[in-house]
Amino acid sequence: MQQITTEGNQERMQRLVAVRPRLISFARLQLRDLARAEDAVQEAIEAAIEKDDTFAGRSGYETWVFGILKYKILDSLRAQRREGWWQPLDEELDEAAIDRQFQKNGRWDQEARPSDWGDPETTLHSERFWKIFDLCMTALPDTAARVFSLRELMGLSTEDICRETGLKQNNCWVILHRARLRLRACIERDWLAEEA
Amino acid sequence: MFKMMMCKEATHLMSKRLDVPLTFQEKLSLKVHLAMCSYCTQCNQQFSLLHETGKQYEKLIERDIVTLSSGSGDSR
Numbered sequence: 468m469q470q471i472t473t474e475g476n477q478e479r480m481q482r483l484v485a486v487r488p489r490l491i492s493f494a495r496l497q498l499r500d501l502a503r504a505e506d507a508v509q510e511a512i513e514a515a516i517e518k519d520d521t522f523a524g525r526s527g528y529e530t531w532v533f534g535i536l537k538y539k540i541l542d543s544l545r546a547q548r549r550e551g552w553w554q555p556l557d558e559e560l561d562e563a564a565i566d567r568q569f570q571k572n573g574r575w576d577q578e579a580r581p582s583d584w585g586d587p588e589t590t591l592h593s594e595r596f597w598k599i600f601d602l603c604m605t606a607l608p609d610t611a612a613r614v615f616s617l618r619e620l621m622g623l624s625t626e627d628i629c630r631e632t633g634l635k636q637n638n639c640w641v642i643l644h645r646a647r648l649r650l651r652a653c654i655e656r657d658w659l660a661e662e663a
Numbered sequence: 664m665f666k667m668m669m670c671k672e673a674t675h676l677m678s679k680r681l682d683v684p685l686t687f688q689e690k691l692s693l694k695v696h697l698a699m700c701s702y703c704t705q706c707n708q709q710f711s712l713l714h715e716t717g718k719q720y721e722k723l724i725e726r727d728i729v730t731l732s733s734g735s736g737d738s739r
């Protein structure tokens with residue numbers, strides 16, 4: 468009896484150790500700070516162990532831990548706001564970066580015209596894509612990266628994002644539009660450059 | 664008659680579409696523009712791909728485990 472529990476625990480620890488790096492990079496995209504990301508992951512892992520002391524090697528365990536992590540990330544985000552570490556800005560000064568992608572008449576600028584990234588399934592399974600995604604997320608302005616991440620990585624609705632950030636919904640859409648345009652330009656440059 | 668929409672405005676709708684349902688008029692304008700503009704069609708696919716990143720992250724986390732167990736000899 469005792470032995471089974473120990474084996475279960477060992478397997479659980481192994482699995483947690485294996486996902487930890489990926490969890491940290493996920494949290495860092497949202498929290499924009501490695502130390503805070505590590506703290507959030509640590510808290511999530513501790514909470515997972517505490518809640519599930521009869522771990523039976525079930526599948527979907529990591530997804531469950533990931534779900535806990537999302538709550539911890541939101542907690543940490545709220546703390547960042549309380550401490551004045553992050554002040555959501557309605558007006559980000561990156562209009563110029565967007566305008567550069569278009570001509571005055573609203574058509575794509577020749578240099579910025581979107582190209583084919585290849586099969587989406589293959590792209591999303593490429594470790595190189597995730598490296599580029601990470602770099603481009605880090606290069607985004609603070610508010611743009613956080614709002615994008617809340618929407619696309621954490622899966623919050625824009626309504627919930629407004630509640631979390633104090634931004635107006637209209638501004639949320641503007642920020643998301645700009646963030647997506649900047650991200651696509653950044654990813655395209657690196658993704659196609661190395662492949663060529 | 665509606666006015667021809669330009670690419671910049673089209674990307675605005677492609678983005679908004681991922682956050683909130685478009686009105687009938689918006690859907691129609693976007694559809695017409697996409698039918699005629701290959702660059703915006705690419706951009707639309709890229710936005711959709713970015714929209715998948717959250718779900719894909721979850722799958723990557725599961726895959727980390729598959730890698731781990733295949734290393735130790737298990738099938739899964």
Ligand SMILES: [Zn+2]
Nearest residue numbers: 670673700703
């Ligand atoms: Zn267009």
